[in-house]
Amino acid sequence: MTNWTPILVAGGGALFLGLAGGLLTRIGPWYRNLRKPSFQPPDWLFGPAWTIILGLAAWSAVIAWEAAAGDTGARRAVVILFLVNAVCHFLWSPLFFKLRRPDWALAEVVFLWASLVALVVGLWPISRFAAMLILPYLAWVSFAAVLNRAIVRLNGPFDARAVRG
Template sequence: MADLNLPLIAAIAWMVALCLIGGLMTPRADWYAKLRKPSWQPPGWAFGPGWTIILGLAAWAAVRAWNAGTPAQQADVLILFGVNGLFHLLWSPLFFKLQRPDWALIEVPFLWASVLAMVIGLWPIDQLAALLILPYLGWVAFAASLNWKVVDLNPR
């Protein structure tokens, strides 16, 4: 049992849970197919691998920060990743399950702020861990612009 790396197991569980729940909350329904979307939207197949890479990097960042941190900093890591997980999981049900891209757009700044907080909060603990979050921050910014354009092209 001494060989178990609990921080690594927890980080992988966080990543898998976000990917799995996010995927389950993203049905490919007729409603979504009928939405007008911008020409620069990535193909649907790219989202799963993209999120897996982004959240894999975030899990790696969590493990690095946990291992480098003091007990107080480890508590901060848990809070940062917990808050982010909550905001991460809110977007898909708003957009896809409730079919409200406008409500999802209102939620995006909270998600983006939670990712930015991860970068800022991890920086003093482990700078590489903070840098590993940057693709997540960039993707959420891109996804926000995509969400905005979907709202713009599909007024209620």
């Protein structure tokens, strides 16, 4: 018999992060007027990419949870690793889009990236497959960090006027 609780929790978490990120990402005049590097993907690509990445992360969470069955410490580690990552994931969009501070988002993306490295390293002894499912997320955030840095370099400095403007 399948225990649906981990599937519902992981899927619900991924859905929440995807919806929150989408709602907090306003592609308006401020964003359109930013200078972007030549390697900037088209805006339409971000939604499908995040959907796939968050789906893989949810799948990873379920696999890791099941692989850690009977080991309370390992299960606690799985929950903590994914919760830390969820917080780091959630913070980036409001910093970049709501507060209009790509520089702060660039500082925050370091923590998001570190949370993903921690997930891969922490999940590896529990389930190598679960850890490998995080690798596309790590690759995408690595690319996003380079993109974020390029936007800061092309448009900075940013200041308190960014929030109002």
